[in-house]
Amino acid sequence: MEVWKNIKIKRSFRQIRMEKIFRSSLVLIALSILVMVFAFMLTLIIQSLPSIKALGFGFLYGKTWDPVANIYGTYPFLLGTLLTSFLALLISIPFSFSIAIFLGEYYPRGWFSEFLKNAIELIAAVPSVIYGFWGLFVLVPIVRSIELKMGITPYGIGIFTSSLILAIMIIPYAASLGREMIRMVPAELKEAAYSLGATRWEVIRMVIIPYSKSGLFAGVLLSLGRALGETMAVTMVIGNTSIIPKSIFDPGNTMASVIANEFTEAASTLYLSSLIELGLILFLVTVVINIIGKKVISRFTQ
Amino acid sequence: MIIGALQQFIEKNEKLKIINMYSTIKKIMPAIVAFALIGFAIAGCNSNSGDERSDTAKGDDNTLLGAGSTFVYPLFSKQFSEYNKLTGLKINYQSIGSGGGILQLTNKTVDFGDSDAPLNEEQAKNMGVPALHIPMCSGAVVVSYNLAEVKDTLKLSPEVLADIFLGKISKWNDAKIAAINAGVNLPAISIVIAHRSDGSGTTNIFTDYLAKVSEEWKIKVGKGSAVNWPAGLGGKGNEGVAGLVKQTPGAIGYIELAYAMQNKMSFAKIQNKSGHFITPNLASTSAASNITLPADSKVSLTNTEAADGYPISGFTWALIYQEQNYNKRSETKAKNLLKLLWWNIHEGQQYCEALHYAPLSPAAVTVAEAILKSATFDGKGILE
Numbered sequence: 001m002e003v004w005k006n007i008k009i010k011r012s013f014r015q016i017r018m019e020k021i022f023r024s025s026l027v028l029i030a031l032s033i034l035v036m037v038f039a040f041m042l043t044l045i046i047q048s049l050p051s052i053k054a055l056g057f058g059f060l061y062g063k064t065w066d067p068v069a070n071i072y073g074t075y076p077f078l079l080g081t082l083l084t085s086f087l088a089l090l091i092s093i094p095f096s097f098s099i100a101i102f103l104g105e106y107y108p109r110g111w112f113s114e115f116l117k118n119a120i121e122l123i124a125a126v127p128s129v130i131y132g133f134w135g136l137f138v139l140v141p142i143v144r145s146i147e148l149k150m151g152i153t154p155y156g157i158g159i160f161t162s163s164l165i166l167a168i169m170i171i172p173y174a175a176s177l178g179r180e181m182i183r184m185v186p187a188e189l190k191e192a193a194y195s196l197g198a199t200r201w202e203v204i205r206m207v208i209i210p211y212s213k214s215g216l217f218a219g220v221l222l223s224l225g226r227a228l229g230e231t232m233a234v235t236m237v238i239g240n241t242s243i244i245p246k247s248i249f250d251p252g253n254t255m256a257s258v259i260a261n262e263f264t265e266a267a268s269t270l271y272l273s274s275l276i277e278l279g280l281i282l283f284l285v286t287v288v289i290n291i292i293g294k295k296v297i298s299r300f301t302q
Numbered sequence: 303m304i305i306g307a308l309q310q311f312i313e314k315n316e317k318l319k320i321i322n323m324y325s326t327i328k329k330i331m332p333a334i335v336a337f338a339l340i341g342f343a344i345a346g347c348n349s350n351s352g353d354e355r356s357d358t359a360k361g362d363d364n365t366l367l368g369a370g371s372t373f374v375y376p377l378f379s380k381q382f383s384e385y386n387k388l389t390g391l392k393i394n395y396q397s398i399g400s401g402g403g404i405l406q407l408t409n410k411t412v413d414f415g416d417s418d419a420p421l422n423e424e425q426a427k428n429m430g431v432p433a434l435h436i437p438m439c440s441g442a443v444v445v446s447y448n449l450a451e452v453k454d455t456l457k458l459s460p461e462v463l464a465d466i467f468l469g470k471i472s473k474w475n476d477a478k479i480a481a482i483n484a485g486v487n488l489p490a491i492s493i494v495i496a497h498r499s500d501g502s503g504t505t506n507i508f509t510d511y512l513a514k515v516s517e518e519w520k521i522k523v524g525k526g527s528a529v530n531w532p533a534g535l536g537g538k539g540n541e542g543v544a545g546l547v548k549q550t551p552g553a554i555g556y557i558e559l560a561y562a563m564q565n566k567m568s569f570a571k572i573q574n575k576s577g578h579f580i581t582p583n584l585a586s587t588s589a590a591s592n593i594t595l596p597a598d599s600k601v602s603l604t605n606t607e608a609a610d611g612y613p614i615s616g617f618t619w620a621l622i623y624q625e626q627n628y629n630k631r632s633e634t635k636a637k638n639l640l641k642l643l644w645w646n647i648h649e650g651q652q653y654c655e656a657l658h659y660a661p662l663s664p665a666a667v668t669v670a671e672a673i674l675k676s677a678t679f680d681g682k683g684i685l686e
Contacts, residue, residue, distance in 0.1 A: 064530060065530060066524075066529070066530035067501075067526055067527075067528045067529065067530070068523065068524035068525065068526040068529050068530065069524065069530075071530075136545060136549075140549065141549070144549075144550075153492060153494070154550070154551075155494065155535060155550070156549065156550065157535060157546075235499070235538055236538065236542070239535040239536060240499030240535065240536025240537070240538070241531060241534065241535060241536055242530060242531070243531075243533075251535050251536075253499075253536075257499070260500075261499045261500040261501070261528075261536070261538060262500065262501045262528050263501075264398070264399035264401060264402060264500065264501060265399050265400060265401040265500070265501025265502060265503075265527045265528060266401060266501060266528075267401050267404075267422060267424070267425060267501075267527065268422070268424055269424065
C-alpha cells in the first residue's frame with residue numbers, strides 16, 4: 001500500500017481540461033432538456049392566462065364548450081380522455097401481461113421468440129394515423145354490427161372504439177418492459193420454488209409476478225402515458241362531440257383531439273387561450289398520473 | 303425508450319450519485335441561470351406580436367407571399383401557376399387555414415391573406431389599419447345523406463334542415479320530411495348527424511345559413527367556424543364528414559360542393575328564399591352572388607335573394623391592406639399584387655369551373671373592381 005501512495009500519476013493539463021469540458025458539456029445538455037420542459041410549462045401558463053382570468057376554475061368543471069358564446073368548459077374532454085385511456089389500459093393489460101409472461105418465462109430464446117418480440121415492438125412503431133385509418137375502415141364496421149345486435153344507436157365510432165384502438169397501440173409498452181423484468185427474475189429463486197414442488201403456474205404466481213410486479217406496473221404506466229396523449233387515431237374514431245357521454249358506446253371527445261381539431265381556426269383570443277389551457281391541463285394530468293405511478297412503484301419495491 | 307425507462311427503474315439506490323450531482327449543480331449554477339433565461343426568452347417570444355418579423359414580407363419584388371384558406375388552395379395554385387407563365391411573377395401561397403392567414407397578415411409576414419369569412423371585430427382591431435376584402439370565387443356547402451333505398455333526390459326545406467341538425471327530427475320517415483318529399487319511400491331509421499370537428503369556413507357558412515332561417519338555431523347554437531353542436535358526430539375535414547356519411551346508414555352531413563362533386567356523393571335540393579328547390583351546382587352557386595352587393599363586399603350570401611340561387615354558399619376573400627406602403631415595401635411590389643388580384647377576378651375566373659369552384663357573378667366582379675381600385679400607395683391609387 002505504501003508503494004502506491006508515492007506514485008504520482010502524471011496527467012497533462014490538456015487531459016484534465018478535456019475531462020472537465022466533457023463533464024460540463026454532459027451536464028449542460030442534460031440540463032437543457034430540463035430547462036426546455038420548464039419553458040414549455042411557462043409558455044403554456046403565460047398563453048393560457050387570458051382564459052384563466054376570464055373563466056377561473058369554471059373551466060375545469062364547465063360542461064359546455066361553445067366557441068360562439070365564448071363559454072369554455074373542459075369537463076367533457078377531461079372525462080373523455082380519462083375514460084378512453086383507462087378503458088384502453090383495462091383491455092390491454094391481459095394481453096400485455098400474457099405476452100410478457102410467455103416471452104419472458106416460457107419462450108425466452110429461439111427464433112420464434114425473437115420474431116414475436118420484434119413483431120410486438122413493431123406495433124409501437126406504426127404511425128398512429130395508420131391505426132386511425134384501420135380503425136375507421138375495419139374496426140368501426142365491426143363495432144357497428146355489434147351495436148346493431150345490442151339494439152343501441154349504431155354509430156360505430158365512439159369511446160369504446162377509441163379504447164380498442166388505443167389498447168392495441170399501447171400493448172407493446174407494457175409487454176416489452178414486463179418481458180425484460182420477468183427475464184431478470186433470478187433463476188435460483190425459481191429453482192428453489194420448483195424444488196419445493198411448485199408447478200409452473202405456482203412459480204409464476206408466487207415467485208415471478210411478485211418479484212417483477214413493480215416492473216410490470218412501470219410498463220402499465222408507460223402505456224397510460226401513451227394513451228393519454230394519443231391524438232390522431234383517437235380523433236378519427238371517437239366521434240368528436242362535446243356532449244357528455246352516457247355510455248361507453250356514445251361518441252365523445254378527448255383533450256388532445258379538441259386541440260388538434262380546433263387550433264387552426266380559433267379566431268378570438270379567449271378561444272385560443274382556452275385551447276392552450278386545455279393543453280396545460282393535459283400536461284398536468286400526465287404529470288400527476290406519472291407522480292402517482294412513481295409513488296406506487298416505490299411502495300411496491302420497498 | 304423502453305430500455306431507457308428500464309435502466310432508470312433498475313437504478314434505485316443511487317442516493318450517493320444524487321449528492322454528487324448536487325455539488326456539480328452548485329458549481330455550474332451560472333450556466334443554469336443562463337439556460338433558464340434562454341428558456342424564459344423562448345417562452346416570452348410567442349407573446350410578442352411581431353412588428354419586426356417582417357423580413358419575409360420584404361423579399362424581392364418578384365415574389366409574393368400569401369397564406370390562408372385551405373378551401374381556395376387548389377384554385378389558387380392553378381391560377382398562380384398560369385399567372386407565373388404569363389408574367390414570371392412567383393406567388394407562394396400556404397394553405398394554413400383562414401384564421402392562420404389573417405394572423406399572418408396581421409403580423410405582416412405575408413403580402414395577402416385569404417379567408418372564407420370576413421374579419422371579425424377583434425381581428426379587424428388587431429390589424430389596426432383598414433384591410434380590403436376582395437371576393438375571389440364562391441363555394442357552396444351541400445347536404446349529403448346516406449339512404450341506400452332512396453333513389454330520388456331528397457328535397458329539404460330550411461325548417462326541416464334546422465330541425466334535423468337541432469336533433470328535433472330524429473327519424474327519416476318523420477312527417478315533416480315526408481310532406482315535402484311526396485312519393486318518396488322514406489325508411490324508418492334514425493338520422494345520424496355528421497358535422498365538422500375542426501374549425502372550418504364550411505361550418506361557418508352552414509351555421510350562418512341555419513342561424514338565418516331558424517330563430518331557435520340562432521339562440522341555441524349561433525354561427526361560427528366551430529360551434530357547440532346539439533347532436534351528432536364530428537369528422538375531421540371534408541373527408542372525415544364524407545367518410546361518416548358514406549359509412550353510416552341514415553347519416554346526414556354537410557360538405558363542400560367541390561368535394562361532393564369530385565367524389566360523386568348524393569346531395570339534397572334545398573329550398574331557397576323564393577321557395578324554389580335548388581340543386582346545388584356551379585351555376586346556382588354563382589347565381590347566389592348575383593345580387594346587389596355592398597361596396598365592401600363583406601356580405602354573407604346564405605339565404606340569398608336571388609330566385610335561382612342556391613341558399614348555402616359564400617365568398618372566399620383575398621385580404622390586403624388598403625394602404626400598401628408599409629414595412630418599406632416597394633411600389634412595384636404593391637403594383638404586382640394588385641395586378642395579380644385584378645387578373646384573378648377577370649381572366650383567372652376561367653379556371654374555376656374545371657376545379658368545381660363557382661365563378662364570381664357579374665355583380666361581384668364589379669364590386670371587386672371598385673375595391674381593388676381603392677387600394678393606395680402613399681395615399682395615391684395604384685391601379686390607374
